[in-house]
Amino acid sequence: MLQRSASLGRPTAIELEVIRASLGGIVQEMQNSLFRTGFSTIIRESQDASCALLDANAAVIAQHVVLPLHIGAFPACTQAVLRAFSGDIAPGDAFLINDPYEGGSPHAPDMAVITPLFFDDALVAFCASIAHKGDIGGPVPGSCSGQAREVFNEGLQLPPVRYQRNYLPFGDVERIIAANSRTPELVLGDIRGQLGSARLGERRLATLLEKFGLAKCVAAFDELGGIAERRMRAIIKTWKDGVFEAERYVDDDGVELSKPVRIHVRVEKAGDAIRFDFTASADQTRGPANIRPPLVQAACAYALISLVDPNIFITSGILRSFTVETRPSSVLNPRYPAPVNTYNPTVHAVVDAIFAALGQVVPERSRADGCGSRSIILGGRGTNTGSSYVQYEIVGGGAGARSTRDGASGTTVNQSNAKIAPVEIIESEFPTRLLAFELIRDSGGAGKFRGGLGIRRKYLNLTEARFSIRSTKHVIPAEGYADGLPGRTGDIRINPDGDGWKRLPSRYADYPLKAGDVFELETPGGGGYGDPLTRDPVSVLADVREGYVSVEAAGRDYGVVLVAGPKGPSLDEEATQRLRAARSKAGAA
Template identity: 30%
Template sequence: MTIDIDIDDNQHLSNLDAKDIARRYGAELVELETLRYGLLEVARDMHESLVRSSFSPIVRDIQDCTAAIHMRTDAGWETVASREGAMQHAFTAQHMCNFLMEEWDEASLQPGDTIFVNDPWRGAIHQSDVNLFRPIIIDGRVEFVLHSTSHVLDLGGAVPGGFANGVQTHFEEQLKFPPTLLYAGDVPVRPAFNYILENTRVPSSLLGDLRALYGCLAVGDARLRELVDRFGLALVRAGGQYGTDRIEQSMRAAIAALPDGDYPVEDFIDEDGVTDEELRIAATVRVRGDSIEVDFSGTSRQPLGNVGTAWIEGTRCVQGIKMVLDPHSPVNSGTLRPIEALLPAGSAVCTLPPSSVSNHLDIGSRNINMMTTAMSMALPEHGVAPDSGNFAAMMIGGFDDRHGHEGPWAGAILPGGAWGGTYKSDGLTSVTPAIGACRSSVWEHIERESPIVPLMHEFLPDSAGAGFHRGGFGGIFTLLPLATTYATITGDRSKRGAPGVNGGGSGFPFYAWLVPGDDPSVVLDPFDLRGCEPLFGVFDGQGRPVADDGVFGRGARYQTAKVAGLELKPGYALRVLFGGGGGWGDPLERPVDRVLEDVQAGLYSPEFVERAYGVVLSSSDEVDVDATTRLRAELADARKDGKWTVPAACPTNWIV
């Protein structure tokens, strides 16, 4: 379709009337809006089909998956609609499609062909995320490519489920596939299926998920063709172009409201799981007019361990910018256009093969946190503090030797984390960090499908970073194995918790213990550490967690929170405490009635609010106003003299 445009093509859509828009896109505004949302509905139908038909808890419960529609344009293949369960995929999908269609012989494609790829250097996030692409041929040419993606429980490798902590190359991870034909004309390619299924610990689950990923593409194929048959290809394409342009200009308008300038930010990864070297992730966010450049120069070299990321992680910075500046519009290629990332080759954010990149969570979370911090610098009154930075993600598996359950198994557990405080409100409690925005696991399903009993999953008092708007609270998760189980724990922010912004305090760090499981009173009391073996965390000389002045790994089994193959025997429980979000704003200015409400709700202890908020309680339901006024003034003066800083969140009632 060729459209002659006789108006300024760069003019903002909001400044155009319906006639101008019709002249630009060759269609009436009501038609363009109808088709923009029509494409979104196709993506939503695909996503719902995937979630409802998948076998593994990663998709069915956690929703670590996404569906997208890509369209041929003069600029390449662009995402015109997406529906995500895991927000991260929506920002990477377009790049994978362009790699695929550039590499594949398009002339050989037939209707119903479906292509499998999970190579991080071709745009996949890590090898545990599989991607299926279905080109849609209309009048002899591929006009759209449908895309489904999800994490899978297992694709071989040293440990179930990926996150191969401790390895140094992708050869030691799960299977890695370049673009591979999985269905030819809707017929399964048996050699491809055989190779995949014979190299996994859980073939039935993986087969079910692959069929679900394929089936949702078939649903999308039918729905998209209905749209084209009803409105015509030219009009559907115009709706897709209008939708991406509209989102681009929404992003550009939000960026243009920022003051021009350079905003340097940094964060740190505890270590890489192989060495004890801390990794620095640095970025300079350059705002110029209605566009942003994110320059990652100054980031540490690529690590030996698996925490480095392939170049696709550069798109994560867009997530952090969007969630602050333009949180309400859907994600498509227009979201990406105003923002460019500079990624130094061979750095932690752009590792070169054959490095391992299975643990993308840590750097991906930092990228988002650093962007929200940069936005807080540009617009202090619209800031968001960093989140807990990890999901307490665990991949578990083994051989179930219980009668009637005999056989290998694998599972995924995602207890959650917490978000930082914002300029509007306190942070969210016990949610997954923003990198995925997934759901936590469904414990009834875990119990039914795995030899695991989740004993405890609840919030952790005194774990939220203090602030005028506090962070969200972290949590406690304890599991008891009923058969020998091997766990891979992927954690960070274990040396220091999520930092606050605008004067806010840090959240509680990440910890884990092995707990004797024959005494329920001990197992279910997270503050009773008697008889417990610390696995990792920051401790004082008596073995108590201390967030500010302790030593990481003191007395612990591991000097890292990235653990692979931890053997759990029946009779012992695994307990993790996942940290809270950072605080936003000065905690000495938080209204005392809100501090009191938190204490009364059991969220904070009186001891912590006195240290962090300067609030003195005379009883459980009353504030000592005079003592509070004096203490807040004393702490404010001490802060000016450099003698007081907001203490990191940390419970005080440990029993050792």
């Protein structure tokens, strides 16, 4: 491992900026390579992956942020490699890891590929990526069972293993992975794409080292981390001191369906120091709602970055600007082998709680809750080929409104940043047909600024399949902020237009679908911000004309009276003023 030295050469300010921009360009190029060589729709369409460069001590020196949670996962996974192979790492090596406990993968389908970079015979850095795999075994297609009771129900678990030595693959590793996947060609193709992006990163980083020299580059890595930490602390210092608390709830853990899962945060702010205390959160759950501490740390980093500087250069220096405490055997620090695979709803609750607490500190950056995240997974055999398939889709909803603008509609929110797969791709690659893909009127929470609208996606299934979902906010809605109203909850129904329709819980695994069955997903809307009676009536009228808000909701939620006309609804200003005055008087009483 490369040793630090006070005598290392230091880059000039201009050289530091060139190195910073070069590091950012390298991870961006790695990311582009990964998306273009991805075999699965999860990688090349939804882009559920991130790339990063880390120093010899496993600190992030640059990350292309598609998925913000990976700022905590990359160091934990790389530290696991260093623990397992310290003293036995050489040029041409490559390592795999997806173990959430021994490493930092959010769940087992998120597999990390990590390669070392040597320069002048010294280990200088690591090139890494984390990418979701469509299926790594387990009892259900997609490896994300909402009823898992332990990690052994969640597919193949890989501790740090050597994938290549001297640039030559270990075929046994690939055979083991292939034997544990329903879609081995796609999984191995994606892993090889990750490896290719890492090798590309090695070449680009080696060129940078040759240009500026080892000493200057290593000093720049340290300085960039220090700049990020100082930037964070300088802004945090301007915030008011105090203790601020908030909590949010997850619908359930997938096993105990009538028991919401509490996430509580206590934020202690003094000077440039900020501490996040989650010890009052719920005990670890029986079902797969648990998350590991690296994700809690990443969620805190994400929230702070959003409030301080969304354009800050991403390094592990950000992680040094705050501290986190979790309680062992809790939902945010579970004991092995507690299940973790449907982790995302819990992370969203953590993020929403943090924003609710910090909204008391930085009110100009406060916001309402968003829709959370969800995935739908179908598995079976194709109608034409007869081969196994896994259709894995990530679907967004409505973002929470902010203090200055409406929430975005039909989007991913918070730390989830993957894309919704295009209809053309889904229908051309899987035995399903999209019957509807639209925004849901009146699903955004009412407020001075309206919450974003949720999405309706309705599918016709063409063959026998096994269906799973991991979602949230089907029971507990996205909360509004500052008197804003909550968003509409989500829903998932099987054959919704028939007499024997069935509603599934927000986490469910392995529902059998027949050819001709229809399933309909409605995603939650975002919460509203501010008193709905203070929303500009012209904006309400525009929402009605756009189909975002109904005429009935305009009167009921916003106190805006609209009248029908030959060219559509128009605003009755006098009636609106009277109605709002009466509502305000009744509210005051």
